[in-house]
Amino acid sequence: MKGYNFAYLDDQTKRMIRRGLLKAVAIPGHQVPFGSREMPLPYGWGTGGIQVTASILGAGDVLKVIDQGADDTTNAVSIRRFFARTAGVATTTSTAEATVIQTRHRIPEKQLREDQIIVYQVPQPEPLSRLEPSRVETKRMHGLADYGLMHVKLYEDIARYGQISISYDYPVMVNERYLMSPSPIPAFDNPKMDMMPALQLFGAGREKRIYAIPPWTRVKSLDFADFPFRAIRAPQACGLCGATDSYLDEVVTDNHGGRLFVCSDTDHCSERRAGFEEAAE
Amino acid sequence: MAYVAVKGGEQAIDNAHAWLAEERRGDTGTPALSIPQIEEQLGRAVDRVMAEGSLYDRELAALAIKQAQGDLIEAAFLLRAYRTTLPRFAHSKPVETATMRIERRVSAVFKDLPGGQVLGPTYDYTHRLLDFGLMEDTAAVPPAEPIAAAVLEAMPLVPDILGREGLLEPDVRSEHEPRDLTREPLTFPAERDVRLQALARGDEGFLLGLGYSTQRGYGGSHPFAGEIRMGEVSVEIEPAELGFAIDIGDLVLTECQMVNQFKGSKTVPPQFTRGYGLVFGFGERKAMAMALVDRAMRAEELGEDVTAPAQNVEFVLYHSDNIEATGFVEHLKLPHYVDFQSELENLRRIRENAG
Numbered sequence: 239m240k241g242y243n244f245a246y247l248d249d250q251t252k253r254m255i256r257r258g259l260l261k262a263v264a265i266p267g268h269q270v271p272f273g274s275r276e277m278p279l280p281y282g283w284g285t286g287g288i289q290v291t292a293s294i295l296g297a298g299d300v301l302k303v304i305d306q307g308a309d310d311t312t313n314a315v316s317i318r319r320f321f322a323r324t325a326g327v328a329t330t331t332s333t334a335e336a337t338v339i340q341t342r343h344r345i346p347e348k349q350l351r352e353d354q355i356i357v358y359q360v361p362q363p364e365p366l367s368r369l370e371p372s373r374v375e376t377k378r379m380h381g382l383a384d385y386g387l388m389h390v391k392l393y394e395d396i397a398r399y400g401q402i403s404i405s406y407d408y409p410v411m412v413n414e415r416y417l418m419s420p421s422p423i424p425a426f427d428n429p430k431m432d433m434m435p436a437l438q439l440f441g442a443g444r445e446k447r448i449y450a451i452p453p454w455t456r457v458k459s460l461d462f463a464d465f466p467f468r469a470i471r472a473p474q475a476c477g478l479c480g481a482t483d484s485y486l487d488e489v490v491t492d493n494h495g496g497r498l499f500v501c502s503d504t505d506h507c508s509e510r511r512a513g514f515e516e517a518a519e
Numbered sequence: 520m521a522y523v524a525v526k527g528g529e530q531a532i533d534n535a536h537a538w539l540a541e542e543r544r545g546d547t548g549t550p551a552l553s554i555p556q557i558e559e560q561l562g563r564a565v566d567r568v569m570a571e572g573s574l575y576d577r578e579l580a581a582l583a584i585k586q587a588q589g590d591l592i593e594a595a596f597l598l599r600a601y602r603t604t605l606p607r608f609a610h611s612k613p614v615e616t617a618t619m620r621i622e623r624r625v626s627a628v629f630k631d632l633p634g635g636q637v638l639g640p641t642y643d644y645t646h647r648l649l650d651f652g653l654m655e656d657t658a659a660v661p662p663a664e665p666i667a668a669a670v671l672e673a674m675p676l677v678p679d680i681l682g683r684e685g686l687l688e689p690d691v692r693s694e695h696e697p698r699d700l701t702r703e704p705l706t707f708p709a710e711r712d713v714r715l716q717a718l719a720r721g722d723e724g725f726l727l728g729l730g731y732s733t734q735r736g737y738g739g740s741h742p743f744a745g746e747i748r749m750g751e752v753s754v755e756i757e758p759a760e761l762g763f764a765i766d767i768g769d770l771v772l773t774e775c776q777m778v779n780q781f782k783g784s785k786t787v788p789p790q791f792t793r794g795y796g797l798v799f800g801f802g803e804r805k806a807m808a809m810a811l812v813d814r815a816m817r818a819e820e821l822g823e824d825v826t827a828p829a830q831n832v833e834f835v836l837y838h839s840d841n842i843e844a845t846g847f848v849e850h851l852k853l854p855h856y857v858d859f860q861s862e863l864e865n866l867r868r869i870r871e872n873a874g
Contacts, residue, residue, distance in 0.1 A: 273702045306857045312532055371833075373707065401865075401869065406857070422857075424861040502856075
């Protein structure tokens with residue numbers, strides 16, 4: 239785009255972010271502060287993810303952007319357009335074709351590969367923030383790996399509700415060292431992070447933090463030996479493709495309690511349906 | 520089936536933008552606002568947008584106000600997103616407010632003082648009666664009396680007058696180069712340079728509320744408005760290859776020096792302490808609120824109890840930026856249905872367990 243550098247950010251800023259990314263990869267799950275810039279999109283719309291994507295994108299990359307698992311939600315469309323306009327890169331809705339996937343709130347159903355990078359948009363990188371608002375304090379807790387507060391919270395949930403009441407942004411331990419927010423993905427997606435072949439990068443623009451999970455890293459959702467982590471999904475099958483193992487959106491269809499459950503990952507769903515049509519022919 | 524997939528995001532965005540443009544222009548029977556009109560006649564709005572947008576450029580601020588339909592936070596956001604793309608070619612020398620070309624200077628602690636009191640273009644003593652004459656606004660405005668040249672010659676800073684007697688704490692020069700929040704993330708403990716920068720960029724309303732809270736007993740510091748001055752200062756840079764300073768332009772600034780009671784401690788005798796406010800343009804309300812909050816945040820340094828929100832540095836600095844705040848508050852309107860669905864399932868399961 240005229241008047242702007244490739245992928246919007248100037249090279250000094252990209253270098254600063256890449257240094258942060260290298261440090262983040264070297265210390266899996268550790269939050270690295272970075273000089274987050276004001277972006278032409280508002281904080282909360284994915285400025286962290288956008289800055290990370292802008293810093294890693296090359297001319298040959300193929301970019302996929304999803305929000306709530308879908309390529310056609312307005313914010314996903316807006317971010318995809320932003321990079322099509324400022325970097326001129328090819329974009330796709332196909333998980334398999336993408337080299338870089340920027341996401342808000344989901345991990346695609348299809349297993350990612352070693353030659354892919356997934357960039358998460360993160361609103362609140364501090365997994366302890368709801369238990370301890372001071373960052374001075376949480377920094378100390380991470381330094382000492384003092385995560386007792388979170389275990390107590392999970393224990394109290396079980397005592398009170400008979401189960402852990404966190405259903406998204408479910409905290410994970412990365413590489414047996416750092417407690418990390420997986421971003422507000424449903425807990426259903428957490429197991430996909432464990433030993434993922436793809437590099438996982440996380441950007442929190444407003445909170446000015448970057449973190450990462452290198453490929454093939456242990457990521458464990460917090461739980462107890464006698465109370466193992468369980469992923470939750472609606473118990474229905476997708477109303478469009480019939481999938482019983484994908485994460486579902488619940489769509490209200492009428493005023494009489496009618497519900498339709500459909501795959502939240504639109505690419506996964508349409509690929510399955512295309513497969514049925516081929517098989518039928 | 521009643522289900523319509525949430526398709527058509529692209530078209531929806533284009534349509535929304537077209538509608539927005541039409542609404543921004545309004546009735547085409549009314550002449551369009553020009554940028555000079557905004558710059559000249561909505562000057563206080565321009566000042567606020569420059570301050571919170573952290574960019575001193577009246578014309579661009581006026582453009583941002585026009586583009587944002589007068590939504591000043593949106594306008595400040597437009598300026599911020601623009602300024603972040605600009606290259607830095609130099610750092611200015613510190614501006615000297617002591618040699619400011621004064622347009623306004625009042626002190627609430629001395630009845631008269633060298634240089635005197637200069638009210639300047641203030642609303643302070645206007646009666647807030649709607650001026651229906653402005654509806655038509657065709658009458659010529661008579662020129663105001665210029666400030667007497669003799670008055671302008673000697674305008675010492677009030678804190679300097681107080682400081683001579685040792686009753687006011689000295690202003691200590693910081694040991695290090697000031698840090699820059701627009702390049703480096705906020706870290707704690709945040710020193711006063713960083714705090715003042717954050718406040719200078721911070722939201723006027725937020726600072727006003729916090730400053731007010733200190734007056735009502737949440738971290739009170741018994742303030743007096745030692746001096747408020749507004750006027751033009753010169754900005755100088757000293758390029759390494761030249762070896763001497765050159766004047767690159769002027770800024771209008773509002774400065775507030777609050778003087779606060781202090782009981783003293785084991786090591787420091789009783790004396791007055793300082794709270795400082797400085798903002799781009801004519802922004803007196805904000806400069807005063809900033810000075811109150813600055814002083815409140817010095818509680819720990821001065822050995823006072825830290826109990827009130829305005830004294831909590833982390834609380835103030837993490838929440839004063841209105842671009843960050845508006846983004847995160849407003850992002851709640853983005854789709855959250857994946858998370859909401861997981862909460863629904865969770866709640867259904869908890870209720871089953873209980874039943």
